[in-house]
Amino acid sequence: MSASPSGKPSRVGDTPLVRRTLITLVLLVGAVLVLAPLIVIFAQAFSLGVGAFAATIAEPDTRHAIMLTVIVALIAVPVNTAFGLAAAWAVTKFDFPGKRLLIVIIEIPFSISPVVAGVAYLFVYGLQGVFGPALADANIQILFALPGIVLASMFVTAPFVARELIPLMQAQGRDLEEAATSLGASGWRTFWSVTLPNIRWALLYGVVLCNARVMGEFGAVSVVSGNIRGQTNTLPLHIELLYHDYQTAGAFAAASILTVLALVTIVAKVLLERQGAGRRSRVSVAAPVLLAEGQRP
């Protein structure tokens, strides 16, 4: 075993040969698999020039798809955030029977294929579904319209906020809330001035990830939206449509918008991780929550 330049004994795998080989290998494969697609997107988006790019973005159908995507996010993300907060509060501040089961159920959408989610929604609100005929009689349109897209988006992202908050609030325990209550604070007061300030980064982290997923969701939305151009096409669906229309540059122009969103999300993620958010849930999906219970005497 050779000594490393610093004069300290070498750690396992620290020999220059192993080290250089591994770093080179990883960077090479990483470049092919991750970096290359990123470059392709922007190269293709601007392949017909900046003018063509701008024209695609300005096209009414594209603008409509962007608007629809933003509207869906504006509804689904706040509702999901409220749910995540409520679920985390219920699960971490109280003990009740069935708690573990509830946590597992909250996590379920994370492991289900988005297409399955879409199909499942069809069997609730579609004409062949449970409520479909009744809704049709009442002239309420859920599927192939905004409500269906919002519902499907909420399904696929249901765990996003909750699973950032639950491990953190579990680790923080109940002392702070008990202290605030013993000093006479009301429930809302305790939540706003004691709980929320201590979970704000994790909350924001969950919201950012949730938003990215809502805006980028394809499989579930593609089943429930009906792909009506200029009406129920979200941005990812619009990309598919342009791509299959052989408008490759247009498709990539639209894709570049979502790519920028993804990059912004990653930057936000890194910044929030520096504030301590996200670290706890990095390993976890549901298991840590299940194990970290029972800190009561």
Place this chain on the structure above:
Amino acid sequence: MKIRLDNVVKTFDTFRAVRGVSLEVASGELVALLGPSGSGKTTILRMIAGLEYADGGAIYFDAEDATAISVRDRGVGFVFQHYALFPHMTVAENIAFGMKVSKVKRSKTAIATRVSELLQLVQLEGLADRFPTQISGGQRQRVALARALAVDPKVLLLDEPFGALDAAVRRDLRLWLREIQEQLGITTLFVTHDQEEALDLADRVVILNDGVIVQEGSPQDVTRRPNSAFVTRFLGDTNRLFGRVAGGRAEIDGQAIAAPGLADGAAEIYVRPGDLDWSRSGEGMAATVTRVIDRPDSRRVLARLANGDAVELDVSPETDVARGDAGFLHIRRASVFAAPR
């Protein structure tokens, strides 16, 4: 404020944490709840605070039944074991919190005045704008106390108040807490597993085991007249010897110890290391020294009796004793209990 617990019971899932505890704490009294972990002491304190609800029995504050009053309205000051200081608030904001959320509206200046009074009381002037992470453990403890006192609680409750501190800081804070408590005259209960802490600080010590009170009394009562083998052992180092009781006297190696009221039969005789005398010759149990440990104010002698039992005793620092010496042990004082069957 007088506190009275009447046959209080608490069960967690299937674990019976507190099984029928009755207790009275006089107004202005400082009482320690002492016991090993799992003895139910913290649960009792939390029930008095309203942080747990009793499954059975009642808790009275003076004549008022407080059993069902929520912690928000119970008007107790609670100091948490790990302080539970709000990490995103400064020391001053932590102390002011209770006054800000109170139903009794106070002006900003009134709150500020009270905060600086309290900072003075806990000797933390100048740290008002620090965050909890920027101060030492002892300082945090004092902030937690100031925060609890800010709302003029009727009762002060402290959960293992010195548990998280170094030995040196702990001693200072102990004396200081006693001074503050006397100065304010507030009824105070604290929980500890450290017998020295309980005896140093409290007017009265309540010893718990397995969710019931095993003995309560002044530090003098419980140390000099422990009522059970458990209390004797829990309160400090002790030697256990085996003997027999006959006619109200326990016999061991020719030494007789009064054991009033004890039935005839096998007995356990507990002797503290300081209650054994060492002599080169004379009466008592024959013993051989196996080791001598020197301490600042005494010498601890480890010896072996003729029957092979190991005993420990403390002798004065001047005593001339060394490993291998043979001599005799005389019991000056002991507690005798019937041997468990």
Place this chain on the structure above:
Amino acid sequence: MKRRVLPGLPLALGITLLYVGFIVALPLGALIYKAGTLGLEDYWRIVSSERAVASYRVTAGSAAIATAFNLVFGMALAWVLVRYQFPGKRLVDAIVDLPFALPTAVAGIALTTLFAANGWLGSPLASIGIPVAYTPLGIVVAMAFTSLPFIVRTVQPVLEDLDPALEEAGQSLGGSDWTIFRQVMLPLLAPALMAGVSLSFARSLGEFGAIIFIAGNQPMSTEITALLAFIRLEEYDYQAAAAIASVLLITAFVMLAVTNFLQARALRYTQRS
């Protein structure tokens, strides 16, 4: 009703149950109900049809290869990120999450363009006789891309927390680097690796958006199960769609159970008292 010390349980639990019931449980229940109305014989006929079975083979086979690739590459990536210092390391660490952050449709068209016969990577590969786009290999590439972060992100924290004294002990006992890695470190990383593998595999089984662009989607050879369910829907064959979707759903539940079990095991090593 037992009294609670902290307020808000009825409200918080009420919202939670309402949301979970309405958003998660109701549709899944409806799907299971719909598949259940088929009758055992019809159900079996649909889910065991030649085309369906071929789609399971394509999906599970590709997912297995993609996961095996990610096991090796993800482990290497995690190792490099934890153990070595090099310029651009933080950028690499951040960009590992790109497959999670990038919408699958975007990943799909990007990978297709990249690996198409005239693409930057596709044309050199095609010229040596390895076509990627519109072949089963394309599916593997898309799956490998979308599930890449799982193994890295499960192994990384465990590797970070690995007590250096363990390898020092190994060294002091005279073990070679390779021996110490294999016999001391790998067993400690194994639970995290396994958890990552199961997450990665589960994600690959359910992936849709990234795959359908690159796969070619030929029945019997490059058609994944999720797509088959989708096609049955477009053919208005709702019962078949329900049956095939239910197969994916059951698989997901099994994978969830496996993952939870493996993560619970992984935590035995990561949680320090």
